[in-house]
Amino acid sequence: MTASEVQRGSSRSASAYPPRIAQGLAQGRALRPNGKIVPGDARGHNLSLVLQTLYRSGTQSRADIARVTGLTRVTVSALVTELMADGLVVELGQREDVRPGKPATLIDLNRAGFQIVGLDLSEHAVFRGAVLDLDGNILARAEVALEHRVGEAALALVIDLTRRLVSASTAPLLGIGVGSPGVVDLGGVVLTAPNLGWVDVALQQTLADEFGVGVIVANDANAAVLAEHSFGDADSDAMLVKVGHGVGAGLLLGGTPLFGSRFAAGEIGHVVVGTDGGATCVCGKVGCLETWLSIPNLTAKLAGSEPADRDAVLVEAGQRLGIALAPVVGALNLSEIILSGPTGLLDGVLAQATVETLRSRTMAEFHGFLTLRMTALGQDIVLRGAAVMVLSDSLGVS
Amino acid sequence: MTASEVQRGSSRSASAYPPRIAQGLAQGRALRPNGKIVPGDARGHNLSLVLQTLYRSGTQSRADIARVTGLTRVTVSALVTELMADGLVVELGQREDVRPGKPATLIDLNRAGFQIVGLDLSEHAVFRGAVLDLDGNILARAEVALEHRVGEAALALVIDLTRRLVSASTAPLLGIGVGSPGVVDLGGVVLTAPNLGWVDVALQQTLADEFGVGVIVANDANAAVLAEHSFGDADSDAMLVKVGHGVGAGLLLGGTPLFGSRFAAGEIGHVVVGTDGGATCVCGKVGCLETWLSIPNLTAKLAGSEPADRDAVLVEAGQRLGIALAPVVGALNLSEIILSGPTGLLDGVLAQATVETLRSRTMAEFHGFLTLRMTALGQDIVLRGAAVMVLSDSLGVS
DNA sequence: CTTTGTTTGTTCGTAAGCTTTACTAACAAA
DNA sequence: TTTGTTAGTAAAGCTTACGAACAAACAAAG
CATH class of the missing domain: 3.30.420.40 (ATPase, nucleotide binding domain)
Known part of the structure; x- marks a missing residue:
């Protein structure tokens, strides 16, 4: 079990860092139960703020961070010193620019270190x-x-x-x-x-x-x-519909994920769509979104239909998705919907039908702002x- | 314009307090633009925390507040001193209990002062x-x-x-x-x-x-x-549907209101409901929620129908509301829906039809948790x- | 009646955090 | 060489919260 030992060792050495850090920084985001704030919470928050600045904007100097964050150069220096001691931030030498003044010392997240x-x-x-x-x-x-x-x-x-x-x-x-x-x-x-x-x-x-x-x-x-928010183009209010064996969604509102009162937010696969029946779902209801849109059901329908009717099946599936999403888009005033799943099936007429249905069933004022697209992140x-x-x-x- | 002068005077004397306070306390909630936290922000937050404790639990001693908030008696004393200097908190004499120890000095929000x-x-x-x-x-x-x-x-x-x-x-x-x-x-x-x-x-x-x-x-x-959250029984995740001349909704998620990407969250009146047509709406679309549910449309339908058909009209309206809300309830995993509007029309068969429709169109696991009721706050x-x-x-x- | 123990609220000293001010280092431009 | 600008550090000060200690007030036990 040499592999096991190596892995053990690796995880142990890793755990030397994160516990302390995770504790120190998480405080900046989640308030403690009783809601009070102590000075250390502020420091944790500001440490996290420096990391965020580096993460988003990449290599830069302490002075750059000070300007962006509004903290003073002194404070940023102190925070960076602490982060370097924890191994999370590294110095990368001097900036190359030809400018007056002392050359900046560039720092960045220790991107290779973790x-x-x-x-x-x-x-x-x-x-x-x-x-x-x-x-x-x-x-x-x-x-x-x-x-x-x-x-x-x-x-x-x-x-x-x-x-x-x-x-x-x-x-x-x-x-x-x-x-x-x-x-x-x-x-x-x-x-x-x-x-x-x-x-x-x-x-x-x-x-x-x-x-x-x-x-x-x-x-x-x-x-x-x-992922779509961090690596794709999704802004802070978006809904991602994931079509696969089932149909589910993830909601981002104001940059934070929505979980729901029972942690089941986004579970739209078994919402009944429309008022004109449909197929019976494995859950027992008639006309659930999944009966139209899940990949097994969709491929079955496509297999059972003439090639010429292929588009009709996809259009119908897209329309059903639009019908189901319209009240959600209206109620949340969503401006961005992202589809994730087999591109061959979802992209094209299906997506087109969805967005057209959405626009025809929600308020005119918001049409211009509503976009629907496939994720660019693919399978990963x-x-x-x-x-x-x-x-x-x-x-x-x- | 004596009234005007009096009013002017009143507003001036009022403005002596709020600006400073509002500034000091708002910081505890809304982060400053760049996101940094300075010691003063923490203090603002803790001042607000003391006020919240007093607001929710009423008259109590400094030591009580210390226990609830987790702050020390020392800190609470300092915070209370500041709030008393601002006129927001007042002392109410000693507690009457028969207990060992120094009697507690009771304090409360200056409820009569503003x-x-x-x-x-x-x-x-x-x-x-x-x-x-x-x-x-x-x-x-x-x-x-x-x-x-x-x-x-x-x-x-x-x-x-x-x-x-x-x-x-x-x-x-x-x-x-x-x-x-x-x-x-x-x-x-x-x-x-x-x-x-x-x-x-x-x-x-x-x-x-x-x-x-x-x-x-x-x-x-x-x-x-x-209001329903503070004065009614609504918990931190709720949707209030307001039926009047139009139909709109307010959403509370995790205790904070949802505004939407274009500030139009909750505008569900002009979402098309169902897939079987309906009346033409003033907005031009066919089958908007308002065509079934707004008070003018509803009363018109009731006036044009036999008294015996009255319930059928209300049931249909309730079902349409349920159809529109089902995807929202599913996507947000809502557990509480509150209706506001004319009780005579909404309460009873209409609300009953809504909740039944909702339960039949969303996932079984969540039925037990879903409640729908009229607001108890009435017109105000x-x-x-x-x-x-x-x-x-x-x-x-x- | 005295003593003991409990609770409240304050005072004092300390630790932590950010800012202001001041300084040195480094370098470009004149 | 001089001047001006920028980067980073150091020292001092202010704010905030905490812990320890203490006085006041009172109940209960002896």
């Missing part, structure tokens, strides 16, 4: 995972076939996959992020995931215990919309979203 | 307003008939009404809150309000200039849902919501 493990459990037949750098680039991949395993067996598969990825990492881990199907609470407990046969599985805690690193588990569509959207969750949690970067 | 002016511009034929105390009790009322005035004339009416209410106040004003129909941005500019013929009316700024007090203007349904819901906005803005109380 890596992230991301997992995507949302696909039907495989668990996929990757090692990513802090910029969300994928450095290594791994996957494991599910072969209809459920419950404990599926959980063991997740742990195995994670172990392989942790071993494959070549720098201390900042954390592990997981996008899981189903309903996931804020503590990373998978409350229900029918396809995996999971009920109340404390996935986050299990992985944290196993690997000794910070772990974040969230719904796959929520992870995806975060959940993996990269999982990385965003880790970055957000342990660095306060968003 | 008043609030609230305005409701959302009714069809009248502008209504009131003077309220800090607990949301209505101390005085005033209203003015609209008589189809629009544009500048309607704005003048608002100013007149406000002037009368300011004169009627018997304590310094904490601020003025306004619930306006239409789309209102975060700066209190009414972007569009068709019924009033308003486009880009800077109502908040206008009133602030006129009366020299803090003013908050927001959409009427947003104000209503805040917007006025009281306007008061909540002022409290929230100037004291940080929510």
Whole structure:
């Protein structure tokens, strides 16, 4: 078990950093239970602010950060000193410009110093995972076939996959992020995931215990919309509709994900669409969105229809999606909807039908602002979203 | 113009307090633009925290507040001293209990020391307003008939009404809150309000200039849902559907109102419902929610039908509301929907039809958690919501 | 009646954080 | 060489919250 030892060692050395950091910085974002603020909270927030500035704008000088953040150069210097001591920030030598004055010392996130493990459990037949750098680039991949395993067996598969990825990492881990199907609470407990046969599985805690690193588990569509926000073009208010074996959505409102009163926000697959019947769904209702739009149902319909009718099937599916989304778009005043799933099916007439339906069923004033497009992140959207969750949690970067 | 002078004097003396306070406390809630936190921000937050504790739990001692907030008695004493110097908190003598130890000195918000002016511009034929105390009790009322005035004339009416209410106040004003129909941005500019013929009316700024007090203007349904949260039983995730001349909604997610990317969140009146046609709406589309549910349309249908068919009309309206809300309930995982409007029409078979439709069109797991009820705040819901906005803005109380 | 213990609220000294002010280093331009 | 600008650091000061200690007030036990 040499691999196991290496991995153990790796995770231990990684855990030397994150606990302290994660604690120190998380305070800046989430208020403590009673809501009071102590000086240390302010410092945590400002540390996170410096990291965010570096993360978003890249290499720059302390003075640059001071100008952007409004903090003084003195304070920024102190914060940077602390972050360098923690290994999160590194100096990169002097700026090359020809300008008057003392040359700036460039600093940046220690982008090579940490890596992230991301997992995507949302696909039907495989668990996929990757090692990513802090910029969300994928450095290594791994996957494991599910072969209809459920419950404990599926959980063991997740742990195995994670172990392989942790071993494959070549720098201390900042954390592990997981996008899981189903309903996931804020503590990373998978409350229900029918396809995996999971009920109340404390996935986050299990992985944290196993690997000794910070772990974040969230719904796959929520992870995806975060990825689209960080790496795609999504602004702070967006809805990502993920079409696959089922249909789910992730909502971003004001830059923060929406979870819902029972952590089931975005579960629109089993909302009945329209008032003219439809097919009977596995859930027992008639005319659920999934009966029109899920990939199995859609491919079945396409297989059973003449090639000439292919477009009609896709248009109908797109219209149904538009009908279901119209009240949501109106109620939330959404301006951006993103589709994730098989491009061959979704992009084109289906998406076109969706946006036309949406525009014909909502208020004229908002049509101009409503955009609908495919994600540009492709298959890796959940993996990269999982990385965003880790970055957000342990660095306060968003 | 003696009344005018009195009102002027009143608003001036009121403005001696709020500016400083509002500034000091608002910082605790809204981050400054660049996002940094300085020690003063933390203090503002903690001052607000003490006020919130007093507001929610009423009269208590400094030591009680220390226990609840987690701050030390020392710190609480300092904060209370500052709040007393500002006139926001008063001592009420010693606690009467028979207990060992030094008797506690009771303190409370200076509930009699400030008043609030609230305005409701959302009714069809009248502008209504009131003077309220800090607990949301209505101390005085005033209203003015609209008589189809629009544009500048309607704005003048608002100013007149406000002037009368300011004169009627018997304590310094904490601020003025306004619930306006239409789309209102975060700066209190009414972007569009068709019924009033308003486009880009800077109502908040206008009133602030006129009366020299803090003013908050927001959409009427947003104000209503805040009232329901503070004075009714609504929890932190709720949707309030306001049925009147039009149909609008206010959304509360995680305790904060949702505004939407173009400040038009909740505008569901002109979302098309169902896939089986319907009446043509004034907006040009066919089957908008308002064609079924707005009070004018509903009463017209009731008048044109046999008394025996009355229930059928109401059931149909309720079902249409349910059809429109189902995707929203699913996407946001809402657990609470509140109806506001004429009880005689909405309560009963209509509401029953809505909730049944909702349950039959969304996922089974969430049925048990979904409640739908009428507001208990009646006609004054917007006025009281306007008061909540002022409290929230100037004291940080929510 | 005295003593003991509890609770409240204040005073004093300390630690932490950010700012202002002042300084040195480094370099361009005149 | 002089002047002016920019970067980064150092020292001092102000604000904020905390812990320790203490006085006041009172109940309950002895």
